Amino acid sequence: MTALSPAVPVPAHIPPEAVYDFDMRHDPALLANPHERVRELLRDAPPVFWTPRNGGRWIVIGHPELFQASRDTETFSSGLMPRAQLAAMMAMMPKDLPRIPQATPITMDPPEHGKFRGPLQKTFSPRAAMNQIDDIRALADELIDKVIDQGHCDFISAIAEPLPVTVFLKMMGLPPERLAEFRVLVHEFLENTTTDNMVAAASMSRKVADAMLGEILARKDDPRDDIISLLWATEIDGAPMTLELMEDYCVLLFIAGLDTVINGMGFGIRHLAMNPDLQDKLRARPELIVEAAEELLRRYSFTIPMRRVAQDTKLGGFDLKEGETLALYIPGADLDPREFTEPEQFELDRENKVHVAFGVGPHRCLGAHLARVELQVLYQQMLKRLPPFRLDPDAEATFHSGNIIAFDTLPLRWD
Template sequence: MTTLTEPVPVPGHIPPEAVYDFDLRFDPGLLANPHERVRELLREAPPVFWTPRNGGRWVAIGHREIFDASRDPEHFSSSPMPKAEMEALMASLPADMPRIPQAVPILMDPPEHTRYRAPLQGSFSPKAVQARKESIRELANELIDAVVADGHCDFIPAVAEPLPVRIFLRMMGLPEARLPEFRDLVHEFLAATLSSDIEAALMGRKVADAMLDVIQARREDPQDDLISLLWATEIDGRPMTLELMEDYAVLLFIAGLDTVINGMGFGVRHLAANPELQAQLRADPSLIPDATEELLRRYTFTIPVRRVAQAVELGGWQMLPGDWLALYLPGADLDPREYESPEEFTLKRQGKAHIAFGAGVHRCLGSHLARVELQVLYTQMLERLPPFRLDPQRPAKFHSGNIIALDSLPLRWD
């Protein structure tokens, strides 16, 4: 049985009516059927509330409130602490202490964020992603063909993990043989981010160390990969440093090895539960891009966190500097104030774009890659597998935190 995190005292500036007890990691409803629990939150809790769990933090679940906060880095900062405090903290660390990497540019605000994000844009542009489409298709076919004769599989370890992770490892120039090690490291890192700042910082060092040999090797012997590209990059006229390479590597490692796996898992889970939709998409594959977008909206899964940098009001509540705010994007995309019948999968939904990839300056850099991977996966599964269904004897398993994630999704077919 999972134990909830210990509640903390409610600060004086939090009114009682703003408090709603919700554990972002261990809420039983989230672990049983996450998006149904999100719909329950939208019915029971205000669009923005404060929970005493997970160290105490604000949680925004309303679309309008999340959209506004995402586009206001002046009040809602992506940096874990003010720049001056961060510099003082780093200067105070013992000289013999290993350096703590910072995930660049995701932990930055404009204008710094803009400068440090720019070197990555080309590698994730629509043109660059389209150039990888055929290799994505080949790998998807390889993974699907490996299980088709069995009549069943656990979709997460069999297909959803190795497909985007192997593509990403190739982009980075990291050895595919280390995939299990890297995936374990990602889970450990994400758990640490909801435990304490110290644990998260130490995990950042561990992640950088896991890639350090490849990072250093590409400095002397560049290859056709993202690490080599970054080594050749200058920022503000200054050459790349090992320290900044570690920072970039931590961000790319975490973002590339965990997010789209869950988009695939939730999308295939919906297809497995809806044979009529499978039949419709098999009959007309041109509908798959629309289906991909609606699946992303219906099962949004990421929860970015912001630090309140200046006193501000959001959702009718006053927030103070130092407060933390979780942007619960799954709630935004199921908000009935924004979408008509949001619980329904509507293939040709009109008018309202989802924010599964976020909004504002931190909108997901890898969104083009994720879309292509999802569309290719759905296309190849519908081409190469007979109608597939959920395994009635083995229910899906979930975990939660900064991402609502699927650990296991058993499927069967005839």
């Protein structure tokens, strides 16, 4: 079992009742059964609490508190440090060091954020997502065909990884045959960015940009129907696109596109595997899959965006100081009994379906429409093509955690 991260001293301004010992990455109960541990947090910890683990940070698990913090971008900044401080730090770096890409626009706050997010809106619109349904369905069927006669598979490696990742690589204009290499790179990137080692995180951003650099440069002179080509044709405030900004955009899109939907698929299929009656119901009435997909997103939200406290403030009745870190623990907000009646229950006809799985406010997930289409199509084809499937009794699902509660494996069986 992995050791917990070291505990740091509690700052003087934080009262004992605000402190709850929780390791976002290595908590054993979280890695054994993630959302049961999240429900335990909601029972035992305040809606906003401070943990001495992971370098010491605030975590917001309550729905109203998270909603408030997500929308208040002046107080809770997406920038890891103030822009002036970042610029000063970059200026001090040796001139012969490679440039460090900055994930754009997710590390920006309004109004700058909107200006740089705008060029991507059309690519991830509802219409653009719907236009991909046939291709997504064909790919899902192709992946199911490879395992259907085996009677079992690790769902993550066999279907959940290659499906959304292949779709996204094609959208970006990156070669799908490099899928395995890119997935290793994403895991390495996320492993480094969940530590406090700024040098390691910066070097990983450079490594990710370098992995795409050949394709980025090629699309400048040979544009195609892909996101990289679209970005090269984009102007920001009348200024033409630069290679530096291309790297910034592509690092963000690469990380976001190659890791998140996989886990939504994993939690959804895991729930279906544990509930044969729900499988039967959705097979008999596939028109309910759209509603089921939304309730699964609420029941098993899995992303944890980070914010920097940009000015002294209060949240959840506690004093947060400028420069502290706040984790927006979305899995907690979507299981908060103050917002959802019997939140642990999966209810197809739940009256309040307004989950925050894709985030809230200006940083709401840009790829939400595409993710919804991918999830719905996956559930449709798994239920249509496979007989009733169940969790493999001889092999447990395994997880890792950090800024995403993520699957390593999900072994399934069917007859």
